[in-house]
Amino acid sequence: MLRFILNPYILKRLVSAVPVLLGISVIVFAIMALIPGDPATAILGSYATPENVAALNEDLGLDKPLVQQYFIWLGNMLQGDFGRSFALNRPVLDEVLERFNATLILAGTSFVLCSILGIIAGVVSAANQYGWADKAITFVVLLGISIPSFFLGMMMILTFAVNLRWFPASGMWPIYGSRDIWALIDHLAMPALALSVVATGVIARLSRSAMLEVLRQDFIRTARAKGVHERGVVWRHALRAAMVSIIPVLGVQAGFVLSGAVYIEVVFQWPGLGRMLVDAILRRDILLVQGGVVFVAACYVFFNIVVDVAQSYLDPRIKT
Amino acid sequence: MSFLSLLARNRLALAGLIVIGLVVLLALLTPWLPLKPPNVTDTSNRFQPIFSDGALLGTDHLGRDLLSRLMWGTRLSLAVGFAAALVAATLGAAIGIVAGYYGGRTDNIIMRGVDMLMAFPYILLALAIVAALGPGLLNALIAVAAVNIPFFARNIRGITVGIAHKEFVDAARLSGMSNTRIILSEILPNVIPVIVIAMSTTVGWMILETAGLSFLGLGSQPPVADLGSMLGEARSALITNPHTSVVPGVMILIIVMAINLLGDGVRDALDPRLKSGALNRPLPATMVARDHQPAPAQAEGILTLSDLQTQFHVKNKVYRAVGGVSLSVKPGECLGIIGESGSGKSVTALSVMGLVASPPGVIAGGSVRYQDQELIGAPYGTLRSLRGREVAYIFQDPLATLHPLYRVGDQLIEAIKCHRPIGRADGRRKAIELLEAVRIPNASARVDDYPHEMSGGMRQRIGIAMALANDPEVIIADEPTTALDVTVQAQVLSLLDDLRRERGLAIVFITHDFGVVAQLCDRVAVMYAGRIVEEGATRAILDAPRHPYTARLMACVPELGGGKRRLEAIPGLPPVVSDLPEGCAFAERCTRVRGDCRKGEIPLENGVRCLHPVTYQEAPA
Numbered sequence: 040m041l042r043f044i045l046n047p048y049i050l051k052r053l054v055s056a057v058p059v060l061l062g063i064s065v066i067v068f069a070i071m072a073l074i075p076g077d078p079a080t081a082i083l084g085s086y087a088t089p090e091n092v093a094a095l096n097e098d099l100g101l102d103k104p105l106v107q108q109y110f111i112w113l114g115n116m117l118q119g120d121f122g123r124s125f126a127l128n129r130p131v132l133d134e135v136l137e138r139f140n141a142t143l144i145l146a147g148t149s150f151v152l153c154s155i156l157g158i159i160a161g162v163v164s165a166a167n168q169y170g171w172a173d174k175a176i177t178f179v180v181l182l183g184i185s186i187p188s189f190f191l192g193m194m195m196i197l198t199f200a201v202n203l204r205w206f207p208a209s210g211m212w213p214i215y216g217s218r219d220i221w222a223l224i225d226h227l228a229m230p231a232l233a234l235s236v237v238a239t240g241v242i243a244r245l246s247r248s249a250m251l252e253v254l255r256q257d258f259i260r261t262a263r264a265k266g267v268h269e270r271g272v273v274w275r276h277a278l279r280a281a282m283v284s285i286i287p288v289l290g291v292q293a294g295f296v297l298s299g300a301v302y303i304e305v306v307f308q309w310p311g312l313g314r315m316l317v318d319a320i321l322r323r324d325i326l327l328v329q330g331g332v333v334f335v336a337a338c339y340v341f342f343n344i345v346v347d348v349a350q351s352y353l354d355p356r357i358k359t
Numbered sequence: 360m361s362f363l364s365l366l367a368r369n370r371l372a373l374a375g376l377i378v379i380g381l382v383v384l385l386a387l388l389t390p391w392l393p394l395k396p397p398n399v400t401d402t403s404n405r406f407q408p409i410f411s412d413g414a415l416l417g418t419d420h421l422g423r424d425l426l427s428r429l430m431w432g433t434r435l436s437l438a439v440g441f442a443a444a445l446v447a448a449t450l451g452a453a454i455g456i457v458a459g460y461y462g463g464r465t466d467n468i469i470m471r472g473v474d475m476l477m478a479f480p481y482i483l484l485a486l487a488i489v490a491a492l493g494p495g496l497l498n499a500l501i502a503v504a505a506v507n508i509p510f511f512a513r514n515i516r517g518i519t520v521g522i523a524h525k526e527f528v529d530a531a532r533l534s535g536m537s538n539t540r541i542i543l544s545e546i547l548p549n550v551i552p553v554i555v556i557a558m559s560t561t562v563g564w565m566i567l568e569t570a571g572l573s574f575l576g577l578g579s580q581p582p583v584a585d586l587g588s589m590l591g592e593a594r595s596a597l598i599t600n601p602h603t604s605v606v607p608g609v610m611i612l613i614i615v616m617a618i619n620l621l622g623d624g625v626r627d628a629l630d631p632r633l634k635s636g637a638l639n640r641p642l643p644a645t646m647v648a649r650d651h652q653p654a655p656a657q658a659e660g661i662l663t664l665s666d667l668q669t670q671f672h673v674k675n676k677v678y679r680a681v682g683g684v685s686l687s688v689k690p691g692e693c694l695g696i697i698g699e700s701g702s703g704k705s706v707t708a709l710s711v712m713g714l715v716a717s718p719p720g721v722i723a724g725g726s727v728r729y730q731d732q733e734l735i736g737a738p739y740g741t742l743r744s745l746r747g748r749e750v751a752y753i754f755q756d757p758l759a760t761l762h763p764l765y766r767v768g769d770q771l772i773e774a775i776k777c778h779r780p781i782g783r784a785d786g787r788r789k790a791i792e793l794l795e796a797v798r799i800p801n802a803s804a805r806v807d808d809y810p811h812e813m814s815g816g817m818r819q820r821i822g823i824a825m826a827l828a829n830d831p832e833v834i835i836a837d838e839p840t841t842a843l844d845v846t847v848q849a850q851v852l853s854l855l856d857d858l859r860r861e862r863g864l865a866i867v868f869i870t871h872d873f874g875v876v877a878q879l880c881d882r883v884a885v886m887y888a889g890r891i892v893e894e895g896a897t898r899a900i901l902d903a904p905r906h907p908y909t910a911r912l913m914a915c916v917p918e919l920g921g922g923k924r925r926l927e928a929i930p931g932l933p934p935v936v937s938d939l940p941e942g943c944a945f946a947e948r949c950t951r952v953r954g955d956c957r958k959g960e961i962p963l964e965n966g967v968r969c970l971h972p973v974t975y976q977e978a979p980a
């Protein structure tokens with residue numbers, strides 16, 4: 040484990056994440072500093088009592104200069120103190136961590152789903168260029184990237200939950216009954232699928248063109264000349280080479296899946312971070328928004344490091 | 360103009376254009392259409408179904424006319440989406456131009472900021488902005504525009520950097536123009552097309568995003584509704600009255616799909632690679648389109664080609680790359696095929712096992728016979744099982760022809776595994792044996808190398824080892840020494856020669872170098888414009904070339920590796936094979952040409968396709 044972290048390439052990427060994380064905190068802080076009017080009252084919103092306002096002023100040093108305020112805020116966060124949600128009356132970090140679990144399950148499943156489906160669709164499409172499979176996939180992909188995910192989710196509820204009664208319409212767990220893996224899968228199936236549709240489309244498109252690019256190259260002809268079966272040519276030779284340009288796309292799409300989760304969580308009443316953020320905004324629970332945004336952004340930055348490292352293992356030509 | 364006609368030829372893009380045009384037109388006309396007021400509630404008429412009296416699309420939960428709300432909502436959604444795109448494009452372009460034009464530290468600082476913003480999942484930024492400014496359509500617009508600024512800034516900066524170092528910008532700077540004027544008069548006009556294209560590909564996205572924020576209740580506030588908030592309000596009645604959700608949802612789908620179709624069309628029309636059709640994937644085996652089954656070739660050798668014709672069909676043109684070639688090679692024999700690049704020698708070789716890229720390649724006639732097996736038109740399964748096992752290839756430029764991401768040992772083992780099962784340990788042992796057979800030092804370590812870790816000569820040996828993996832009967836070597844320096848070239852050639860003697864291989868050796876032919880080949884065929892112009896024993900042709908073209912080729916390359924690598928020393932160019940002249944294809948460049956050379960078909964007689972061959976006594980021209 041230690042040797043893995045001390046690998047110079049990974050170390051370099053980890054170090055390079057520090058300024059990005061600092062930058063993110065500055066941006067979030069700056070946006071929040073834009074809030075017009077008295078900051079403490081704006082942050083606490085309608086739930087504020089005079090004691091709360093006084094406590095917050097004390098906490099954030101809102102009477103101090105902005106730069107100093109930033110460092111107090113940053114210092115608190117580094118110590119795991121993201122402030123308190125006055126609407127929920129609990130520490131921001133507790134709420135965020137609890138919600139994060141649900142989002143991770145939803146977005147993670149969707150991400151795996153869209154990666155696998157997207158790549159398979161792209162490869163099949165490219166391997167049968169201009170054939171009926173290619174045309175069908177191209178059409179479905181176009182539909183998939185054009186349909187708003189929240190509308191798709193609603194239509195899925197209507198069809199599969201209300202009319203066909205295959206899946207529960209909302210939530211993460213049954214109200215009664217045991218919270219086992221099957222109950223989770225039952226609740227997860229529709230939102231995870233709805234969330235993965237757009238990203239699947241984008242990944243399928245890019246995989247298709249990456250595959251077409253690779254299939255024309257000389258080493259593909261070599262594989263054929265060796266007598267490699269066409270299945271092997273496509274899935275072993277071409278896809279392996281195309282992965283080098285597909286992996287970065289997956290990294291970008293992870294951000295889109297995370298973003299789309301906000302809508303899907305609202306539509307399917309999934310108890311995740313996205314729904315928490317929307318509720319917090321509508322309640323003007325600013326500290327919760329701030330904490331949630333910084334937390335998710337930090338997770339995303341680390342996810343991207345993982346993608347880069349995966350890339351370096353996939354392509355031996357990148358010096359690690 | 361050609362751009363528009365290209366777009367028009369793409370029927371899907373045209374359909375998208377028509378649909379989005381109609382929607383925009385209707386949205387513009389909405390205030391003058393005979394619609395009910397969109398925000399007047401009528402609680403006695405709640406949830407009227409579609410096609411009910413006086414409400415074509417029914418009514419919503421407050422009894423408001425859905426058709427009217429749809430039109431006004433569409434108008435609002437389009438306006439907000441376009442406005443967001445415009446704002447993002449303007450600010451993004453401004454930032455990108457400043458960064459790209461000034462360069463240096465300005466550029467560095469700005470682009471770091473842009474990268475930082477791009478490290479966010481976009482919705483977090485949008486939500487943070489809406490959280491700070493408060494819910495509302497204008498704030499949603501600002502948020503959506505803001506998250507898209509980095510995208511534009513990055514694109515436009517790239518273009519600007521390219522332009523900022525062009526001569527006309529330098530000239531403007533020297534003439535004392537101010538930076539502002541240069542940016543406005545020299546830079547801006549050049550980046551505007553890029554801005555427009557970037558906008559056309561993102562506007563659908565922005566419409567979707569603003570609709571999304573409204574859907575969440577963070578955008579337009581009641582009673583005014585865009586498509587997103589219509590959908591959001593209808594959600595609570597999804598189960599009882601689904602049509603109130605379906606109407607705005609389908610509208611968003613139609614708009615975004617039309618814009619996407621149009622955007623794809625624009626991109627395709629602007630992408631030059633797609634225009635030429637170069638992004639076609641080659642099929643597993645070259646297409647065969649022979650109008651008649653030829654008489655089976657007389658099987659003189661182990662591999663016999665007769666009247667082989669391979670063409671490239673590009674657009675409406677037919678390039679006859681191989682125009683009726685007959686050849687034969689016996690076990691243990693080495694046959695050289697020599698000619699300039701474009702003479703059809705490589706295509707001839709690739710046609711044997713159906714490896715000509717197809718499309719555009721088509722085998723249009725003739726026959727190739729391996730032992731008693733006809734290869735042209737053979738089913739893919741037959742062809743595949745012969746490839747590499749009976750007839751193996753060695754290609755030019757092994758850096759491109761070896762898979763870059765697999766270890767060379769694994770690529771060798773795979774070659775074996777294609778034709779017979781072999782265990783891990785056995786495979787590895789065999790791979791090392793093969794590397795030793797092609798005289799790679801330290802083979803047991805080299806077997807784990809990637810191709811990019813080896814030298815050019817080493818890689819070429821890997822290519823040869825791979826061809827030998829299954830002990831084939833025939834090896835077709837397509838210019839395998841071209842990329843190598845002279846010493847390595849000589850080593851590779853002598854290696855091939857040894858292998859031929861030891862294993863009784865038949866070798867077809869394709870080259871443009873007479874020196875190589877002299878060293879290795881028993882017989883040689885000279886190709887020009889897709890046909891064989893002279894054929895015979897190497898010694899005889901080297902001593903007394905009879906076709907004027909052969910004579911000229913030899914004059915160009917005095918000895919092995921020492922002379923011209925390419926044969927440009929012959930004045931003139933080979934004819935384009937889509938438009939061959941009547942008579943002798945070499946006539947344009949021939950010094951011996953006479954009137955009758957340009958008439959009728961010239962046959963290959965006594966090994967030469969020429970009416971006035973160089974005779975014995977004459978010195979080669």
Ligand code: SF4
Pocket residue numbers: 906907908943944945946947949950951952953956961968969970971972
């Ligand atoms: S046929 Fe005539 S033109 Fe052609 S090579 Fe012979 S002499 Fe030259």
